[in-house]
Amino acid sequence: MLYFIKSMCYNEIEVRNLTVQIEKLDHYGRGITRINDKICFVENALPKEIVEIKIIKETKKYFLATTTKIIKKSEDRTDIPCPYTNQCGGCNLAHLSFEKENEFKTEKVKEIMNKFAKIDSKIIKEIVYDKPYHYRNKITLHTNGNKIGLYQKESNTITPITKCLLLNDKLNEELGNIKPKTKKDIILKIGNKTDEILSPTNKNNYIISYIGNKKYKISEKSFFQVNSVITEKLYEEIKRIIQDKKSKNVLDLYCGTGTIGIYIHECVDKVLGIESCKEAVEDANDNKELNNATNCTYKLGKVEDLTTELTKEYDTAIIDPPRSGLHKNVIKKLLEITPKNLIYISCDPVTLARDLNLLKEKYEIEYIRPYNMFSRTYHVECCTVLSLKKGKKEEEVKNGIYRN
Ligand SMILES: C[S@@+](CC[C@H](N)C(=O)[O-])C[C@H]1O[C@@H](n2cnc3c(N)ncnc32)[C@H](O)[C@@H]1O
Incomplete structure (x- = not known):
């Protein structure tokens, strides 16, 4: 079986690390390229970049791949400040300015x-x-045994975390106090302008949050913009x-x-x-x-x-x-x-x-x-x-x- 990439051709054995050029991003922030006229979605790749990729899935309609090496880097790429970036599926665009x-x-x-x-x-x-960063007023943590953290991309495997860069700083401090006791999810919320924290450790069952000069009571199950x-x-x-x-x-x-x-x-x-x-x-x-x-x-x-x-x-x-x-x-x-x-x-x-x-x-x-x-x-x-x-x-x- 042959793969053609930008008029070059590789046979299947050599193809383990394909080199491709990224055309654009799809709506999920994945790079798009084509392999033998079939669309290929590449995680952690930006438009115009030349990257080495590893195919992780193939269906009748598309390939899914991860980036293994960046050969030509986009000027829009930024360093990812998060230590969990390859495990947690949260920040799909952290590598883009x-x-x-x-x-x-x-x-x-x-x-x-x-x-x-x-x-x-x-x-x-x-x-x-x-x-x-640091804008979220809510996090849902998953627990299993001694593990407490976020789910890995498209799986129920937990990546233990001690902080999340998207999260309000005070909620990150609270995260350190949380002990996994049950198999249940743990929800932490913080009130805007009040800094009241809803968490299993402080037994509040609601917090007060402000938007503008309006005051809102929020409990664990109610929706509130993050x-x-x-x-x-x-x-x-x-x-x-x-x-x-x-x-x-x-x-x-x-x-x-x-x-x-x-x-x-x-x-x-x-x-x-x-x-x-x-x-x-x-x-x-x-x-x-x-x-x-x-x-x-x-x-x-x-x-x-x-x-x-x-x-x-x-x-x-x-x-x-x-x-x-x-x-x-x-x-x-x-x-x-x-x-x-x-x-x-x-x-x-x-x-x-x-x-x-x-x-x-x-x-x-x-x-x-x-x-x-x-x-x-x-x-x-x-x-x-x-x-x-x-x-x-x-x-x-x-x-x-x-x-x-
Ligand atoms: C995106 S939130 C918006 C909440 C609110 N407008 C705000 O800005 O905080 C959507 C809300 O719709 C509620 N909801 C979901 N399905 C619903 C339905 N079929 N009928 C009424 N409410 C629904 C959810 O519980 C949630 O509170």
């Missing part, structure tokens, strides 16, 4: 929007970013949009602990939050009290099961689903009640593009702004602003669908 990481994420969003939703790249705004600095920038943008659009009645779908609705509650008449995690709804009700947000109401349940709550009285819907995106019944209902404005927050551009493709039937996409919520990884958050197409509401009033 932070500046290029932000460019990569912007391009990734543009490509995905274009490919899956035919969205023009002109409407993708500049990415919002902060610092590359990067508090970027979250504040994102919530400020949402608040600006709500004020510009003069929103009055707002749906806060997939509301978690009620964070977004509470952040903007003074600007609107009322907010209805829907959330499927019981602890998060309990926290949302406490957060309502903590912030005197008397115009906020919370309902426990899956949004797709509570679509009767989504009525035409709402002029704005803030939508912040998990990676899987929106259930088709939720999209159907939004297209039926047609709030004038949608603000869609997403942590997965692929499911976002899928949903925008359907929402485009009645909505104009004003813009999409990427947020680097998860520095050094390939993940990217997006804030999309949609407005009802002109004429759609009038058309529905005429047909008797819309009554105000």
Whole structure:
């Protein structure tokens, strides 16, 4: 069997260490090259680099390889400051400069929007970013016997760690106090501006965290954005949009602990939050009290099961689903009640593009702004602003669908 690389040919015995040139990065931050016209994804390799690789997997459609030696190094490559880099699968982009990481994420969003939703790249705004390391306010540790740490890439094998560069410094200190006792996962969280720590050693079952001047109670199982600095920038943008659009009645779908609705509650008449995690709804009700947000109401349940709550009285819907995106019944209902404005927050551009493709039937996409919520990884958050197409509401009033 022969492999052809850049018009050179190797036989199978010589091929153990192939030399290839990397064309570009894929959406997971892996280098792309071709071997005998078959695509090959190369871990830890950057565009234009010439690297020696070892193939670790072959399927009908692609090869997967690791870099064994860098022969020609990219000027965008940085030294990786983490001792666990070859074991832990967390920081897929730690070898790329932070500046290029932000460019990569912007391009990734543009490509995905274009490919899956035919969205023009002109409407993708500049990415919002902060610092590359020490931004995480939460870590989930896995334990097994005396081992405590993070899972290795695509496996349940634990790499013991004493610190993580993505993590808030004070949580790294706390990490040293954790003793593995059970086979259960251990969750550590830290409150923004309060430095309160939720951990098995201090027996708190909740902490208080601030975003802007709003105060939030967070318990172990409730969702809270992992990067508090970027979250504040994102919530400020949402608040600006709500004020510009003069929103009055707002749906806060997939509301978690009620964070977004509470952040903007003074600007609107009322907010209805829907959330499927019981602890998060309990926290949302406490957060309502903590912030005197008397115009906020919370309902426990899956949004797709509570679509009767989504009525035409709402002029704005803030939508912040998990990676899987929106259930088709939720999209159907939004297209039926047609709030004038949608603000869609997403942590997965692929499911976002899928949903925008359907929402485009009645909505104009004003813009999409990427947020680097998860520095050094390939993940990217997006804030999309949609407005009802002109004429759609009038058309529905005429047909008797819309009554105000
Ligand atoms: C990305 S988080 C957003 C939380 C919140 N908006 C925030 O910014 O903190 C998604 C939330 O949706 C909740 N969730 C997941 N599936 C759901 C569903 N089908 N219906 C309602 N909530 C759901 C999760 O528990 C989680 O709190």
